[in-house]
Amino acid sequence: MTTHLQGSLFDQTDRPRLGPLTGIRRTVLGSGAWIDVLPGWLTGSAPLCERLAAEVPWRAERRTMYDHVVDVPRLLAFYGADDPLPHPVLTEARDALGAHYGPELGEPFATAGLCLYRDGRDSVAWHGDRGGRGAREDTMVAILSVGTPRDLLLRPVGGGGTVRRPLGHGDLIVMGGSCQRTWEHCVPKSGRASGPRVSVQFRTRGVR
Numbered sequence: 465m466t467t468h469l470q471g472s473l474f475d476q477t478d479r480p481r482l483g484p485l486t487g488i489r490r491t492v493l494g495s496g497a498w499i500d501v502l503p504g505w506l507t508g509s510a511p512l513c514e515r516l517a518a519e520v521p522w523r524a525e526r527r528t529m530y531d532h533v534v535d536v537p538r539l540l541a542f543y544g545a546d547d548p549l550p551h552p553v554l555t556e557a558r559d560a561l562g563a564h565y566g567p568e569l570g571e572p573f574a575t576a577g578l579c580l581y582r583d584g585r586d587s588v589a590w591h592g593d594r595g596g597r598g599a600r601e602d603t604m605v606a607i608l609s610v611g612t613p614r615d616l617l618l619r620p621v622g623g624g625g626t627v628r629r630p631l632g633h634g635d636l637i638v639m640g641g642s643c644q645r646t647w648e649h650c651v652p653k654s655g656r657a658s659g660p661r662v663s664v665q666f667r668t669r670g671v672r
């Protein structure tokens with residue numbers, strides 16, 4: 465049984481629940497960048513995704529491209545360090561990540577950015593999280609994905625092979641080291657994905 469099939473079966477349980485972080489596996493990407501991946505960290509992802517999609521105060525993202533301001537095809541919400549998160553399991557996730565990565569990261573995860581990909585037509589283009597300190601300093605961005613899996617692609621800035629990770633059903637990925645400066649990532653449109661996916665990105669203070 466593939467990890468993702470297992471993930472989708474455990475996905476339906478009512479109460480979202482986090483597992484231990486002990487099974488997380490690191491892949492060194494190069495140029496000081498790495499990713500840690502833990503499939504199915506959270507069980508009960510499907511009802512959590514439904515609840516977040518329905519209850520979070522989503523807003524459309526607009527971005528200037530050339531001379532035009534255009535809609536980015538996905539919805540967003542941002543929770544600052546002092547804002548209560550929209551579900552207790554997200555607070556639990558942020559704190560568990562902070563405890564696990566604290567010694568290496570040197571500071572806690574503080575903020576949560578949420579993105580709703582309503583269906584396979586929603587996407588985000590190639591970018592690094594280089595707002596604020598992310599432009600100059602190594603950091604970590606931890607992403608918990610619930611709902612229908614979508615591919616997250618990573619490639620080195622300036623060209624090179626692409627790494628593809630399908631993420632949904634409670635999967636965790638942590639992008640670390642220089643990843644936001646020396647690599648970029650995107651979620652391309654998908655003809656296959658039909659259901660919604662919510663991505664929850666935990667970042668340190670001053671990184672966007």
Ligand SMILES: O=C(O)CCC(=O)C(=O)O
Nearest residue numbers: 579588593607649651663
């Ligand atoms: O959907 C994702 O997991 C990636 C989100 C992302 O790259 C971003 O919002 O910066």
